[in-house]
Amino acid sequence: MGGAYLIGIVIMLISWLVGKQLRSRFEKYSRTPLSNGMSGKEIAERMLQDHGITTVKVVSVAGQLNDHYNPANRTVNLSESVYHARNAAAAAVAAHECGHAVQHATAYRWLTLRSTLVPAVSISSRLVQWVLLGGILLINSFPQLLMVGIVMFALTTVFSVITLPVEYDASNRALAWLERSNLVTAGEHAMSADALKWAARTYLVAAIGSIGTLMYYVMIFMDRRN
Numbered sequence: 001m002g003g004a005y006l007i008g009i010v011i012m013l014i015s016w017l018v019g020k021q022l023r024s025r026f027e028k029y030s031r032t033p034l035s036n037g038m039s040g041k042e043i044a045e046r047m048l049q050d051h052g053i054t055t056v057k058v059v060s061v062a063g064q065l066n067d068h069y070n071p072a073n074r075t076v077n078l079s080e081s082v083y084h085a086r087n088a089a090a091a092a093v094a095a096h097e098c099g100h101a102v103q104h105a106t107a108y109r110w111l112t113l114r115s116t117l118v119p120a121v122s123i124s125s126r127l128v129q130w131v132l133l134g135g136i137l138l139i140n141s142f143p144q145l146l147m148v149g150i151v152m153f154a155l156t157t158v159f160s161v162i163t164l165p166v167e168y169d170a171s172n173r174a175l176a177w178l179e180r181s182n183l184v185t186a187g188e189h190a191m192s193a194d195a196l197k198w199a200a201r202t203y204l205v206a207a208i209g210s211i212g213t214l215m216y217y218v219m220i221f222m223d224r225r226n
Helices: 002-029 040-050 088-105 107-138 142-183 184-225
Strands: 057-061 068-070 076-080
Touching: 002 068, 002 088, 002 184, 040 057, 040 076, 040 088, 040 142, 068 088, 068 184, 088 142, 088 184, 107 142, 142 184
Parallel strands: 057 076
Antiparallel strands: 068 076
16 A cells, blocks of 8 residues: 555645646736736636537636536536636636537537546546455455456546546637637736646646556556466
8 A cells, every 4th residue: 555655645746736836827817907807707708609609608606716617507617716807817717618618519529528427437436445445455355346446446547537638628729719819918818828737737647646546556456466
């Protein structure tokens, strides 16, 4: 288990550093008013309108950095600090979440695949830690349990990896639209790009950590067989 703890500590440290940079960037860019004076809600509605999407509603949700697109009820959920704000950070987040709505409307294959995996991943993520723990404790008498845990963890790892192109593509769509629409200045666009870059890195760190942990459990199982 020592190896898993070491991997976990390293990933948590990197994740903390990336998260710190992300919060720093968003705090900095939140102090930069948009020259067009538009709020995050208005930016989102304009992007949806420009893409001909009329069935998605932009709503405000409590909390911070919990902005997301819900394909089930077709809503772009913006935190209060993004929904009402009129700054470069809010523009970046609002456009990014609308990027997911555009993916949904155009049946972007990676988003479709991720959505398909959600039910299975939801179940696996709730049970996998207990199955893996039981598998390690019973590795000499019941190694099959560890294999079941590995398969469950592999599913969550695949989900993390699939999330990467979904998030990067949403950011690319957002930035391309912000530039094409001429709603932001060159400087504001650069700030939006930097903010979204750091946001994407949080998903990258999570995927790398998941892959590393999966490899560790696979090595435990292979060592048992040898």
